[in-house]
Amino acid sequence: MSFNVRKNSKASLDFYPTPPWAVDVLLKYEKFTGDILEPACGTGNISEKLKAAGFNVISSDIHDYGYGKPNVDFFSINTPAENLITNAPYNQADQFVIHALKITKKKIALLLRLAFLEGARRYENIYSKTPPTSVLVFTKRLTFNPDLIKGNSGSGYVTYAWFIWDREQFGTPPIIRWISPDVIDECRGSHRGRKTVRKDH
Numbered sequence: 398m399s400f401n402v403r404k405n406s407k408a409s410l411d412f413y414p415t416p417p418w419a420v421d422v423l424l425k426y427e428k429f430t431g432d433i434l435e436p437a438c439g440t441g442n443i444s445e446k447l448k449a450a451g452f453n454v455i456s457s458d459i460h461d462y463g464y465g466k467p468n469v470d471f472f473s474i475n476t477p478a479e480n481l482i483t484n485a486p487y488n489q490a491d492q493f494v495i496h497a498l499k500i501t502k503k504k505i506a507l508l509l510r511l512a513f514l515e516g517a518r519r520y521e522n523i524y525s526k527t528p529p530t531s532v533l534v535f536t537k538r539l540t541f542n543p544d545l546i547k548g549n550s551g552s553g554y555v556t557y558a559w560f561i562w563d564r565e566q567f568g569t570p571p572i573i574r575w576i577s578p579d580v581i582d583e584c585r586g587s588h589r590g591r592k593t594v595r596k597d598h
Contacts, residue, residue, distance in 0.1 A: 412462070413541035414439055415484040415508060420446035421584040422576055423482070423559050426533055429504055431479030436471040437493075440464050443482060472496055484508040494523055498562065505562040510555050530566040532573045533559040537581045 420443050429452065435444045438456035441464035447454045455478070456465030471493065481501045485493040490509055497505045511534060513519070539557050 412439060413484070415442045415541070416539055416585075417442050417446050418581075418584040418587065419508065419535075419539060419557075419559075420482075421587065422535075422580060423506055423533070424450055425580055425584070426574065426576065427504070427506060427531075427559070427561060429480050429482075431503060433480045433482050434474075434478035434501075435465070435483050436469070436474060436481065437483045437485060438462075438465040439484075443484060447482065475500060477502055480504045480506075482506045487513075491519055491522060494560075494562075498527055501562075501564075503564055505560075507560045508557060509560050511558045512555075513558075513560065527562065527567070528571050529560045530563040530569065530571060531561045532571065533561065534573065534575050535581065536575050536578050 424446075432453045432455060433447055435447070435454055435456045436458070438444050438458045440462045441456065444454045444456040444465065457469035457471075457474075458465055458467060459470050461467035474496075478501050480503050481497050482505075483493070485507045487510060490507065490513060493507065494505070497507070511532075514532070535557050538555065
């Protein structure tokens, strides 16, 4: 995730890499079929985990972090995508959801603060029209500190969740699910001691 992603200045970009185990958690609770678009790929933590799980991933970012296709503004992408999974920039998360709903044919999964459930304007623009079909709440908090991610240690100050939009479930009431602490421990343990992946291509 990179904040202020539509600005071109490298100095304006705050980069917060996703803990790879958070993707493992998502895949334990949600099934995906088909290609996956990762439009805020950063250094590839989400993309690499999805590739390891056997998915074809289309990776891009507004900035060049040495991974995926650089200098691609997500809002300029109009090619239909089967699925979309990303750690969206929080200051543009509303726009990410709205645009993802326009171009995605199957499932959308966005890693967002749980507080994304709030907001009258968000309700008017998103939830009153197309609410998420499910919300996966982390019972243990994520950290986006790059040094702590490497050892899968530490905890952040903000509660996060995976927000899911599944077109096959549109029209049904949203479901809130809590991610079991045991599942989190299992996924974190499987990565303990590994380093985050960065590849240049």
